[in-house]
Amino acid sequence: MKNITVLCGGMGGARFLQGLRHGLAEGTLPGVAPDATITAIANTADDLWMHGLKICPDLDTVMYTLGDGIDSERGWGRREESWSVKDELAAYGVEPTWFGLGDRDLATHLVRTQMLEAGYPLSEVTEALCRRWQPGVRLLPMTDDRVETHVAIADPDSPSGRRVVHFQEYWVRLRAEVPAKTVVFVGLEAATPGPGVVEAITEADLVVLPPSNPVVSVGTIIGVPGVREALHDTDAPVVGLSPIVGGTHVRGMAQQMLTSIGVEVGAGAVARHFGARSAPGGVLDAWLVDERDADQVADVEAAGIACAAVPLMMTDHAATAEMAAAAIRLVSSPPGATA
Ligand code: GDP
């Protein structure tokens, strides 16, 4: 195996990629060449414009995490951050004030915005930013086009009884504490896959759906027209790892997002939502659930998806590398002989 492609969101995707990279370096991934390339196709539907700057939360989380610049306690933004600009903006009374725009982080957004305004596509900007961070993976935005996830929430003050907010406002300002009625992916249907995205899937030896948010991270990537087809057409096995463990997301807000699209919050339910590659529109050959969800293995298998139960908590790089190894073993074992 020489090419592994991962469809990732921010924190869950970044942690998985760290473990995968660790397994590659330690030689613990069965059948994977030591010089294999990891390509990460990242969600860009969380992106937003703020104070005239283009901010790409998931791309930056992956880049900073793998480039060892992340604040690992917060799970986003730069380590040893300061907040002078944010405080100064607040002193001017400039809205919005809820978004954590750190001084160090700001440099990334300035470079990105300048390059975009000079006419470079996001994919080239990302490549340029990665020259500094050396994440050890090829990082590709899912699309160069503008796509934004918006969330409809209940608002008794609005004539329609609801209000639509940007996904970041839902997550950061509202802490995902109000029920999401629907999620809308503005621009997704008209988006085209970024350069190299389709090839990274069709020419891969293995495609992995890591434990990322199934709706607003992996769901949006698969929703870029052409990506679902590429997943269907590739000769590589497609294996996913459940972001739901024991009926809850571990961290994040996968629960709220699944509920908003009417999918049960369960490891098996998420697999059925993605669907078997043998079924129309389905993308999965195999799916890992956590040990405590072992009772759901039969259900997933009944949907035509190979399944096994293993520990799925990304507690450290070694544990995460072992999850990746288990995913590889699951798609490498003969049909019916799920480990
Ligand atoms: P975000 O963009 O920062 O929200 O990150 P992702 O979309 O990549 O991943 C967030 C999701 O990862 C969460 O909603 C959880 O469901 C899942 N997650 C986080 N940590 C773990 C873990 O240790 N194990 C598993 N199985 N899932 C996790």
Ligand code: CA
């Ligand atoms: Ca995200």
